[in-house]
Amino acid sequence: MVGLIVARSKNNVIGKNGQIPWRIKGEQKQFKELTTGNAIVMGRKSYEEIGHPLPNRLNIIVSRTKKFEGENLITASSVQEAIALAKEKDENLNVYIAGGYGLYKEAIPFVDKMYITEVDLVVEDGDVFFPEFDADEFDLEIGETGGEEIKFTRTVYVRRAGEKAKDKADAAQITYKRLTEAELETFINMRITQLTEEYEVEGKRPPEDVNLKTALEDFYHRHMADGTFVSWLALDGDKIIGTSGMSFVEKPPYFSCPTGRLGLLSSMFTNPNYRRMGIAKELLHRVVEEARSYGCGAVWITASNMGVKLYTAYGFEHNGNFMQYKL
Numbered sequence: 001m002v003g004l005i006v007a008r009s010k011n012n013v014i015g016k017n018g019q020i021p022w023r024i025k026g027e028q029k030q031f032k033e034l035t036t037g038n039a040i041v042m043g044r045k046s047y048e049e050i051g052h053p054l055p056n057r058l059n060i061i062v063s064r065t066k067k068f069e070g071e072n073l074i075t076a077s078s079v080q081e082a083i084a085l086a087k088e089k090d091e092n093l094n095v096y097i098a099g100g101y102g103l104y105k106e107a108i109p110f111v112d113k114m115y116i117t118e119v120d121l122v123v124e125d126g127d128v129f130f131p132e133f134d135a136d137e138f139d140l141e142i143g144e145t146g147g148e149e150i151k152f153t154r155t156v157y158v159r160r161a162g163e164k165a166k167d168k169a170d171a172a173q174i175t176y177k178r179l180t181e182a183e184l185e186t187f188i189n190m191r192i193t194q195l196t197e198e199y200e201v202e203g204k205r206p207p208e209d210v211n212l213k214t215a216l217e218d219f220y221h222r223h224m225a226d227g228t229f230v231s232w233l234a235l236d237g238d239k240i241i242g243t244s245g246m247s248f249v250e251k252p253p254y255f256s257c258p259t260g261r262l263g264l265l266s267s268m269f270t271n272p273n274y275r276r277m278g279i280a281k282e283l284l285h286r287v288v289e290e291a292r293s294y295g296c297g298a299v300w301i302t303a304s305n306m307g308v309k310l311y312t313a314y315g316f317e318h319n320g321n322f323m324q325y326k327l
């Protein structure tokens, strides 16, 4: 089970000046009960705030800049890697994502349960927030209340079963079409939003001096015209809710790829409200088939952390630091 534990204020604040902006007797009890004997995953800043590993549980710190090692203390470079490391140690361990923002944002699409303590407080000038999520994907259980001067209420958001997500997909009547010039502007705007979000998850801003829109327009016009870029879209009515992309490149042929042709996967994105409905898999399938008909010997991708699960389930394999699907 992969869970997430957070306490948030009424205005969604979880941190201020590097700390949790309240102290409530008894509020941390649930955290201790759930995580003792299991694994916690936290961001480098949250860990440095605590300053030491929490006892009697596996502490996995997510960082790309520092390495923490010790008894019950290891470092991972992504949330997905942290979960894989915990399961490698003991597949029965429950893994709890313990913040902050970037880790929650990355984990929300796949966690089974979210333990959210609603703190009855409005925090001015908070600087770290709990990410937005689609409450429809979860069943909500309201638990006990506690606290004296500041009250809190325990809630648990339990991921709805796959069946329900499938019903949602059927009800939404998702359709698929190949990208044409007519959808290009929306497609480019979605791509820029997606790339911007990848920076924001790590608390960064994309460089302001890059005119990505013009560069993307130029790229797509040229490569759609000469057939070296194709994309399939998922639509709910007129609204594009999922994208995919495949570029075709040619290398000098080699034994396992005598055409020398390779497909490079890009632009895989599904609107968060439509995730876990099989849409990304369907889009992936359509562009992989495009690569097959173009004569590609393999499809390559440098997968984002969130993507690894999808690509592994489809049959992609790690090959060095990128993932490959043999056609």
Ligand SMILES: NC(=O)c1ccc[n+]([C@@H]2O[C@H](COP(=O)([O-])OP(=O)(O)OC[C@H]3O[C@@H](n4cnc5c(N)ncnc54)[C@H](OP(=O)(O)O)[C@@H]3O)[C@@H](O)[C@H]2O)c1
Binding pocket: 005, 006, 007, 008, 013, 014, 015, 016, 017, 018, 019, 020, 021, 042, 043, 044, 045, 046, 047, 049, 062, 063, 064, 065, 066, 077, 078, 079, 098, 099, 100, 101, 102, 103, 106, 128, 201, 202, 203
């Ligand atoms: N209310 C609550 O329940 C709660 C829970 C936890 C934290 N907090 C609060 O939240 C604040 C800290 O949160 P934060 O979001 O600022 O920082 P954070 O998530 O604790 O740490 C951020 C760092 O973690 C690493 N990281 C995060 N996402 C990553 C990713 N996807 N891949 C690789 N590395 C990643 C990066 O470390 P490197 O820079 O080393 O690569 C990044 O700089 C504090 O105020 C804390 O008190 C509140």
